Amino acid sequence: MxxxxxxxxxxxxxxxxxxxxxxxxxxxxxxxxxxxxxxxxxxxxxxxxxxxxxxxxxxxxxTRADLIIAVYRHQVEACAEAGPALLASSATPHAALGQWIGLFVEFLVTKHGLAAVLQPDNAGFDALHAYFLDRLVPVCTQLLEAAAAAGEIRPDVDAYELMRGVGNLCIGADSDPRYDARRLVELLIAGLRRPH
Structure with missing residues (x-):
């Protein structure tokens, strides 16, 4: 050369x-x-x-749909990349899990209209949903396993179930000012701790 x-x-x-x-x-x-x-x-x-x-x-x-899908994928990537970084920089694995779930909640509650555009009848929905799960469930699993190995949380928490539960707590958070999904998710994550 x-x-x-x-x-x-x-x-x-x-x-x-x-x-x-x-x-x-x-x-x-x-x-x-x-x-x-x-x-x-x-x-x-x-x-x-x-x-x-x-x-x-x-x-x-x-097209606008191309941009919306690219933003969605970009935000999923940012959330996926944050998990290992938080695990490496946080005081404890439970703290890293809490911070990551906080980012996940922000992603869920600030999509403003992404969900409406990305409905199950949209041709690209299944592929995007699979991408979302493929990228984020392993990150959540890694955080849960680290916290369980450190003895901070119960060892029987499934990443998909936790993410689904967090997602369900976030439904409607952007349309009701009296509903604070973030607070409820914080209570959920605190509840994962093992009793001393």
Whole structure:
């Protein structure tokens, strides 16, 4: 390999890394706008938040559904990646589990309209739901197993059941100001602790 090939390879990797960062910035901006204004927010608002032109958004995501699905997947990835990082940086595995479940709750209660767009009769729903489970259930399992191995929680907690329970507690949280799903989920996670 000559110097020209090495320079070209480095440039291509830098360009790919820049493109990934730009797409992440765009997806973060879209997520913020969706939380604030719902999924029907004008594309120009998303573009302004991301610091790009609307043509850039349409080049990456030709339809609103493409953008919504990409935001959903991006948020699932962020939640999945947070689990191991929290486990490595938290004082205890139970603390990491609590923090991760907090992120999971934020994901669930701030989707504003994603659920309406991603209904079971939508052709891509099954694939997205499978992706969601494939990415997040193993992370939750890892956190639960670490907390159980540390003797902090009961060893018989199933990740899917816990996530399903948390999801059920979050239903309606965005439409009733008197209902605090986060508080109930905190009580649920505290209840996993083993009695001393």
């Amino acid at each position: 000559n110097d020209g090939d090495r320079v070209a390879g480095r440039a291509a990797r830098t360009k790919r890394a820049d493109a990934r960062r730009n797409e992440e910035t765009l997806l973060d901006a879209a997520a913020a706008i969706f939380v604030a204004s719902g999924v029907e927010a004008p594309v120009r608002d998303i573009a302004a938040e991301a610091g790009v032109g609307t043509a850039t958004i349409y080049r990456h995501f030709p």
